[in-house]
Amino acid sequence: xxxxxxxxxxxxxxxxxxxxxxxxxxxxxxxxxxxxxxxxxxxxxxxxxxxxxxxxxxxxxxxxxxxxxxxxxxxxxxxxxxxxxxxxxxxxxxxxxxxxxxxxxxxxxxxxxxxxxxxxxxxxxxxxxxxxxxxxxxxxxxxxxxxxxxxxxxxxxxxxxxxxxxxxxxxxxxxxxxxxxxxxxxxxxxxxxxxxxxxxxxxxxxxxxxxxxxxxxxxxxxxxxxxxxxxxxxxxxxxxxxxxxxxxxxxxxxxxxxxxxxxxxxxxxxxxxxxxxxxxxxxxx
Ligand code: PXG
Numbered sequence: 326x327x328x329x330x331x332x333x334x335x336x337x338x339x340x341x342x343x344x345x346x347x348x349x350x351x352x353x354x355x356x357x358x359x360x361x362x363x364x365x366x367x368x369x370x371x372x373x374x375x376x377x378x379x380x381x382x383x384x385x386x387x388x389x390x391x392x393x394x395x396x397x398x399x400x401x402x403x404x405x406x407x408x409x410x411x412x413x414x415x416x417x418x419x420x421x422x423x424x425x426x427x428x429x430x431x432x433x434x435x436x437x438x439x440x441x442x443x444x445x446x447x448x449x450x451x452x453x454x455x456x457x458x459x460x461x462x463x464x465x466x467x468x469x470x471x472x473x474x475x476x477x478x479x480x481x482x483x484x485x486x487x488x489x490x491x492x493x494x495x496x497x498x499x500x501x502x503x504x505x506x507x508x509x510x511x512x513x514x515x516x517x518x519x520x521x522x523x524x525x526x527x528x529x530x531x532x533x534x535x536x537x538x539x540x541x542x543x544x545x546x547x548x549x550x551x552x553x554x555x556x557x558x559x560x561x562x563x564x565x566x567x568x569x570x571x572x573x574x575x576x577x578x579x580x581x582x583x584x585x586x587x588x589x590x591x592x593x594x595x596x597x598x599x600x601x602x603x604x605x606x607x608x609x610x
Pocket of ligand 1 (some may be wrong): 483511537538573
């Protein structure tokens with residue numbers, strides 16, 4: 326199946342959907358993106374994703390040459406022409422083609438790209454048995470250097486952490502910040518459960534404000550599970566009763582081992598399983 330890709334208002338066959346080698350998104354990672362899911366033909370949390378895209382763009386002084394409603398309509402249109410009901414949407418905004426120099430003023434118009442495709446899911450087994458992760462030595466970007474709140478096209482920080490994790494046999498890796506506090510994984514936010522309370526690092530620990538994280542916080546509150554956004558250390562992870570990750574691709578996935586230590590009794594916990602079910606209902610019903 327050759328999907329169509331939307332670029333600056335036009336649909337191209339995948340093979341012809343190209344950008345310039347002078348694009349500063351390629352040359353410098355100068356741009357922002359979003360990863361979004363659609364379930365049964367409905368885009369999950371479109372508003373939250375577009376808001377985050379606009380905030381990311383604003384943070385790097387990149388003006389998106391469309392309105393949010395216009396871009397939302399383009400996403401819907403691209404899904405429709407490709408006949409995608411349950412899929413993955415990648416929205417990319419680059420600084421555009423420029424000269425061989427950092428100066429973004431030498432770039433032409435931003436490139437706005439909408440790719441819609443099948444989603445590659447983690448195996449079901451991992452949701453039933455839980456994931457093993459490790460803490461890697463690559464620390465999360467210092468927020469004063471490049472804020473992790475910006476979903477920028479420069480993902481090297483996360484990729485280096487991912488490589489460390491993969492070399493240790495783990496598909497996700499936990500990153501600490503410059504203070505040694507828990508931040509997030511390479512493409513997922515982290516939650517702990519201790520004494521029936523849900524704990525997760527606050528945004529100012531230096532994390533991406535995940536859309537799935539936001540949804541899970543809402544679900545927990547609605548379920549009467551107390552929630553605290555507090556700075557966490559590895560010690561908190563090691564003594565947690567339960568641990569899970571949240572992300573657009575992973576949704577809600579249990580973690581049963583961190584740094585070779587079993588979390589709780591080493592099995593996905595009851596609050597994790599409850600939230601997985603609630604998230605499933607939220608997205609599919
Ligand atoms: N932290 C980071 C660093 C991320 O990149 C999340 C947390 C979770 O955020 P959401 O909004 O998705 O709940 C992300 C999101 C991919 C891919 O292609 C990565 C993400 C999302 C979708 C796809 O690897 N990361």
